[in-house]
Amino acid sequence: KARNGSYTNANDIPRTIDAATYGPKEVSLTDDREKLKLINVSLRAQEPMATSKCSQAGQQLWAKMPKANAELFALTYGSLVTELVRDHEDPIEVNKQLDKIGKSIGVRCVDEFLAKADVAGLGLASQCQSLRDTAEVVARMGFRMFLGVGAECGAFSQDQKSFSIYFHDNPLSTFVELPPAGDDQMGDDLRKLKYSNIYCGIIRGALEQVNLKVDVTLVQCTLKGDEVNEIRVELKEVLADGAGDDYKEE
Secondary structure, three states: OOOOOOOOOHHHOOOOOOHHHHOOOOOOOOOHHHHHHHHHHHHHHOOOHHHHHHHHHHHHHHHHOOOOOHHHHHHHHHHHHHHHHHHHOOHHHHHHHHHHHHHHHHHHHHHHHHHHHHHOOOOHHHHOOOHHHHHHHHHHHHHHHHHOOOOEEEOOOOOOOEEEEEEOOOHHHOOOOOOOOOOOOOHHHHOOOOOOOHHHHHHHHHHHHOOEEEEEEEEEOHHHOOOOEEEEEEEEEEOOOOOOHHHHHO
8 A cells, every 4th residue: 555545556455345434334346347336325325215205105195196187277277366466456465365375275285185195104293203304295295296296395494494395397387477577568567476376375274284383485486587496484383282273263
């Protein structure tokens, strides 16, 4: 072995790799191909088990859900937004109405989600031990189960009390274009419209039913030229056990 730590002769290279670096056991190497195989296995092992399990569970739940025509789904939602714009005219008020409608949907969705997950034997009660776990379940299981789209979670704050959900495919925005900025016919005002704001209400309503009071904001939207849709979720309070007031009234 040379003074700088490198090996000068191929025969001097040890036949084992440090277990602390590559795994709990010593692995015998016979050629470079086996080295590459070991590295690939090591990289796959670094993926969190929760992430992998949530993705698989999301696919499993989606396979059992009744399907609706995607175009009809998008057009129906578009009609709802159009009617709200006509009724309220102010895009800020439309955003609030979409959030309110979404919350009513969310308090019902969570019941179906938990019931189907329980039937599938996924054991969410033991799986969600932190907000990070909850974020994985919402993004990788919830979005897949109800919308059939893949979503990722990330950008966790240092105190682990906020995170973002990212997704590229948005079934609600099919066939939709917002007026460009500077358009004389309400173009500038409609740029304030958060077309998919119903997602925020759904997430807020669903998490409130499991005792998590959150603020949910749509911060990026592909309809406005962003590369990805981003929903920011911030935990405000862990509520006392019991059904939410809105759910009780309904």
